[in-house]
Amino acid sequence: MRIHNFKGGVHPPQAKNTMECSTVSVGVPEKIVIPMTQHIGAPCQVLVKKGDYVKVGQVIGNTEAYISAPVHSSVSGTVTAVDERIISGSKPVVCVEIKPDGLQELSEDIAVPIVDSKESFVKAIRDSGLTGLGGAGFPAHVKLNPPKDTKIDTLIINAAECEPYITSDYRECMENTGDIIEGINHVLKWTGIPRALIGIEDNKPGAIKKLGEAVKDYSHITVHSLKTRYPQGAEKTLIKTLTGREVPPGKLPHDVSCLVMNVASVAFIAEYLKTGMPLIKKRITVDGSAVKIPGNVYALIGTPVKDVFNFCGGFSAEPKKLIMGGPMMGVALYSADLPVMKYTNALLALDEKEGSIPGEYSCIRCGRCVKACPMNLLPFEIDRLVKARLHDDLDKLNIMDCMECGSCVYACPSKRLIVQSIRLGKDILRRAAKK
Ligand code: SF4
Ligand code: SF4
Structure with a gap:
C-alpha cells in the first residue's frame, strides 16, 4: 500500500525516554476528584450526593444528551463533596469528591454487555464511558455511529504517538497487543467497515514488529510504518498519510469515508466487552526535566496529579510548568491538585530551563x-x-x-x-x- 506525505510538520526532539518502562499501578489515592465534564459535548448531571457510599464502576454522572459519555466512580468510598471547581479553562465544572475506603468494592452494575447488533454495540460503548483516549476526549459511540448517509470503508488505528515524551500508546502496543487486535475486530464486525490500517511512526520498531506479527492471520488488518514527523498522529494528517484522502476544511473524517480511533481506545473496547468494567483508569507517561523517576503508570481517573508525580519519586527540581498531555498540544496545569482525566495520556513536569516561555520578537515574514x-x-x-x-x-x-x-x-x-x-x-x- 502506498504511503502518502502530508504537507508541513516539524521534527522536535523525540525524548521517548520511557519507551522501555513497563506500566505500573499508582494504586488508590487518599482522595479522588471526578469532574462531570471530561469530554467534548454536554456535561453529565451528578447522580450522587454528599454522604453517599459509591462503588467501583458505579455511574455517578450521566445525561440524556447524545454527544456526551457517563462518568463512573474509580473507587469505593464515601462522597465528601459535590461542588464546582476550575479544572481547565475558566469555566467552573461540577466535580464529585470521594474519600476511598481502600476496599475497591465492585458495583453490582458491572456486567458483561450483551452485544448482538450495531445498535447494542454503540449503546455498550456509550455505557462504558469511553471517550477518545488519545487526548481529544470525543465520545467514542458518536464516532462509531456516523450519519446514515455516510459510508465508511476504512478504520484507521492511530498508534503514531508523534508528541515528544509520550510513550503510553507504545506501551499499549507492547503490553496489550491481543486486546488491540480483538478491539479492532469488534469495531469492524459491528460497524461493517471492511478494513483497518494501523499507523505507527518508524521510531517505534518494537511496536511495528509486535503488531505486524499479531495481524498475520488477519488480511483485513495491516500495520504501516510512518515517517517520524510531528503532527503525524493528528486525525487529518494520518488520514492523508494512510489513504491519500484530504479532509476538506470544516469537514470530518467520515466525510472521506474514514473512522479514526486511538490504539488504546480499541484495546479498551475489547476489555470492556469481556469484563463490563467501564473506563476508570488511564495509562499515563510521566516525564519531563523535573521528574525524578520517569515512567509509565496506571492511575485511577480522579487521582490528583501530585500523587502521580509523587509515585514517580517526586520532583528533581522545582517545576516551572506542569503539563497534561505532550509539550506541543498539552494543557498547562495551574495546580498539582488537579485530577487525572479520561483523556490524560501524559503528565510532564518541566524545570526552569525547559518550562520558560521565551520572549516574542517581531515577525520577520520568513514564512x-x-x-x-x-x-x-x-x-x-x-x-x-x-x-x-x-x-x-x-x-x-x-x-x-x-x-x-x-x-x-x-x-x-x-x-x-x-x-x-x-x-x-x-x-x-x-x-x-x-x-
Ligand atoms: S497550530 Fe494551527 S496554524 Fe499552527 S501549524 Fe498547527 S494547524 Fe497550522
Ligand atoms: S517570523 Fe513571522 S513569518 Fe516567520 S515563522 Fe515567525 S510568524 Fe511566521
Whole structure:
C-alpha cells in the first residue's frame, strides 16, 4: 500500500525516554476528584450526593444528551463533596469528591454487555464511558455511529504517538497487543467497515514488529510504518498519510469515508466487552526535566496529579510548568491538585530551563510558519489580525481549521505565540456566531 506525505510538520526532539518502562499501578489515592465534564459535548448531571457510599464502576454522572459519555466512580468510598471547581479553562465544572475506603468494592452494575447488533454495540460503548483516549476526549459511540448517509470503508488505528515524551500508546502496543487486535475486530464486525490500517511512526520498531506479527492471520488488518514527523498522529494528517484522502476544511473524517480511533481506545473496547468494567483508569507517561523517576503508570481517573508525580519519586527540581498531555498540544496545569482525566495520556513536569516561555520578537515574514503548517493556513497573518484586533477578516483565513498543533510556533525564529492568538481568535469568532 502506498504511503502518502502530508504537507508541513516539524521534527522536535523525540525524548521517548520511557519507551522501555513497563506500566505500573499508582494504586488508590487518599482522595479522588471526578469532574462531570471530561469530554467534548454536554456535561453529565451528578447522580450522587454528599454522604453517599459509591462503588467501583458505579455511574455517578450521566445525561440524556447524545454527544456526551457517563462518568463512573474509580473507587469505593464515601462522597465528601459535590461542588464546582476550575479544572481547565475558566469555566467552573461540577466535580464529585470521594474519600476511598481502600476496599475497591465492585458495583453490582458491572456486567458483561450483551452485544448482538450495531445498535447494542454503540449503546455498550456509550455505557462504558469511553471517550477518545488519545487526548481529544470525543465520545467514542458518536464516532462509531456516523450519519446514515455516510459510508465508511476504512478504520484507521492511530498508534503514531508523534508528541515528544509520550510513550503510553507504545506501551499499549507492547503490553496489550491481543486486546488491540480483538478491539479492532469488534469495531469492524459491528460497524461493517471492511478494513483497518494501523499507523505507527518508524521510531517505534518494537511496536511495528509486535503488531505486524499479531495481524498475520488477519488480511483485513495491516500495520504501516510512518515517517517520524510531528503532527503525524493528528486525525487529518494520518488520514492523508494512510489513504491519500484530504479532509476538506470544516469537514470530518467520515466525510472521506474514514473512522479514526486511538490504539488504546480499541484495546479498551475489547476489555470492556469481556469484563463490563467501564473506563476508570488511564495509562499515563510521566516525564519531563523535573521528574525524578520517569515512567509509565496506571492511575485511577480522579487521582490528583501530585500523587502521580509523587509515585514517580517526586520532583528533581522545582517545576516551572506542569503539563497534561505532550509539550506541543498539552494543557498547562495551574495546580498539582488537579485530577487525572479520561483523556490524560501524559503528565510532564518541566524545570526552569525547559518550562520558560521565551520572549516574542517581531515577525520577520520568513514564512517558516506557513511551511510548517499541515493545514495550509497562514499562521503569521492570523497572529497579526488577532493582535491588531482586526477580527472581521479572521474567518476568511479558515482559522477554525487550525488543530492547534503548535508546529508554526516550533518553526518560528521570532518565538511568536501564534497558538495563543489562534485560540483567542477562535473564541472571538465563536462568541460572534452565538450572538
Ligand atoms: S497550530 Fe494551527 S496554524 Fe499552527 S501549524 Fe498547527 S494547524 Fe497550522
Ligand atoms: S515563522 Fe515567525 S517570523 Fe516567520 S513569518 Fe511566521 S510568524 Fe513571522
